[in-house]
Amino acid sequence: MMPTAAGYRAEFPVALDRTYLISASLGPLSRRSRALAEEHLELWGRLGPEELWFEHGLPRLQECRERLAGLIGADASEIAIVPSVSAGLSSLATCLDFGARPKVVASGMDFPTNHYVWLANGRRGAKLDVAASPDGIRVEEEDLIRRIDESTAIVNTNRVLFESSWLMDLEPVVEAAHANGAYVVVDDFHGTGIVPIDVHALGIDFLLTGALKWLCGGQGIAFLYVRRELIERLEPLVVGWFGTEAPFDFDRSALRLRGDAGRFETGTYALPQAWTAAGGLGLIGEAGVTAIRAHNQELTGEVIARADELGLEVLTPRDPARRGGLVRVGIEGGRRRAEGILHALFERDVVLDSRADTLRISPHLFNDSSDVDRCFTELAELLRA
Numbered sequence: 001m002m003p004t005a006a007g008y009r010a011e012f013p014v015a016l017d018r019t020y021l022i023s024a025s026l027g028p029l030s031r032r033s034r035a036l037a038e039e040h041l042e043l044w045g046r047l048g049p050e051e052l053w054f055e056h057g058l059p060r061l062q063e064c065r066e067r068l069a070g071l072i073g074a075d076a077s078e079i080a081i082v083p084s085v086s087a088g089l090s091s092l093a094t095c096l097d098f099g100a101r102p103k104v105v106a107s108g109m110d111f112p113t114n115h116y117v118w119l120a121n122g123r124r125g126a127k128l129d130v131a132a133s134p135d136g137i138r139v140e141e142e143d144l145i146r147r148i149d150e151s152t153a154i155v156n157t158n159r160v161l162f163e164s165s166w167l168m169d170l171e172p173v174v175e176a177a178h179a180n181g182a183y184v185v186v187d188d189f190h191g192t193g194i195v196p197i198d199v200h201a202l203g204i205d206f207l208l209t210g211a212l213k214w215l216c217g218g219q220g221i222a223f224l225y226v227r228r229e230l231i232e233r234l235e236p237l238v239v240g241w242f243g244t245e246a247p248f249d250f251d252r253s254a255l256r257l258r259g260d261a262g263r264f265e266t267g268t269y270a271l272p273q274a275w276t277a278a279g280g281l282g283l284i285g286e287a288g289v290t291a292i293r294a295h296n297q298e299l300t301g302e303v304i305a306r307a308d309e310l311g312l313e314v315l316t317p318r319d320p321a322r323r324g325g326l327v328r329v330g331i332e333g334g335r336r337r338a339e340g341i342l343h344a345l346f347e348r349d350v351v352l353d354s355r356a357d358t359l360r361i362s363p364h365l366f367n368d369s370s371d372v373d374r375c376f377t378e379l380a381e382l383l384r385a
């Protein structure tokens with residue numbers, strides 16, 4: 001059971017000083033992650049590479065794989081540490097043969113980096129087929145499904161759409177993809193840690209996510225989940241020594257990729273980030289994603305009610321079952337006004353972000369109703385000015 005939001009607030013110093021409501025963009029630094037970052041510096045200051053890497057660094061990375069696996073219902077052996085979602089997806093794309101199956105079905109509101117990867121793979125024969133959003137809020141699962149056929153290599157979708165926070169129903173998409181022999185890759189950067197998921201129960205083939213948003217783990221570490229049965233069939237063209245069975249044998253005579261998802265790992269890791277990521281993953285795991293989700297839904301409900309009171313357009317699903325962790329509200333007057341208000345809010349220590357002519361508000365485990373209240377009191381004043 002999750003301790004109160006007040007209990008978590010003390011864990012995140014920025015939340016004591018500022019009304020921090022944008023963990024969907026960057027989760028704040030916890031005391032735990034700071035202490036771990038300092039532990040890494042202390043070790044680096046005292047130890048040589050053998051001790052630092054083998055006794056501390058590689059075990060920390062394994063702790064990250066295990067904790068992330070625990071959050072999404074995977075096994076640690078199915079998790080690769082990758083530098084970014086973009087890098088992980090790019091590696092994965094190199095495993096696909098677009099000769100026989102050129103089609104990549106994608107959602108029209110996926111994060112652009114997903115589409116860039118598939119567009120770049122146009123040179124290798126990939127053809128993107130995009131299910132456009134009818135309203136800038138949702139993408140219809142049916143629209144994805146009717147594009148899937150026997151020429152489809154993979155279906156790419158975000159579980160929680162980053163702009164609107166629309167929550168996709170993945171089950172029918174996975175079913176249709178598998179019925180046609182296609183894979184499903186889910187970009188879950190906006191879902192992991194805030195909306196529960198069980199990758200085994202869902203049967204999805206690949207999932208990408210990163211530590212820096214809802215997981216409060218810092219930048220420089222992302223994760224690629226690969227369904228166990230697929231791993232040994234996949235041969236990425238992006239490789240490196242840490243993806244091989246015995247990197248410290250320094251044997252250049254053959255490429256022997258690891259038998260687990262680690263085959264997607266390449267060169268030297270962003271090791272300091274393993275310490276901060278372990279801290280964030282630990283906190284989220286202890287609080288429990290189900291409890292975090294319930295708390296978030298209460299607060300996003302309050303955000304919507306306050307936006308209604310101010311007459312702001314709510315550009316996020318009102319149905320909690322379809323809503324991820326953030327609420328997007330429209331600001332009349334266009335992008336420049338939205339950015340102006342955002343910066344005026346920063347001066348008042350209310351931290352949100354803006355996208356085009358909207359503001360995004362994303363409460364996390366350390367926020368409570370007083371944050372929503374403060375945000376809307378300041379916002380109301382700025383809108384009147």
Ligand SMILES: Cc1ncc(COP(=O)(O)O)c(C=O)c1O
Nearest residue numbers: 084085086111162187189190210
């Ligand atoms: C859904 C989603 N996918 C991918 C990215 C970018 O990931 P990366 O910078 O790790 O490549 C973001 C960044 O905000 C995102 O929101």
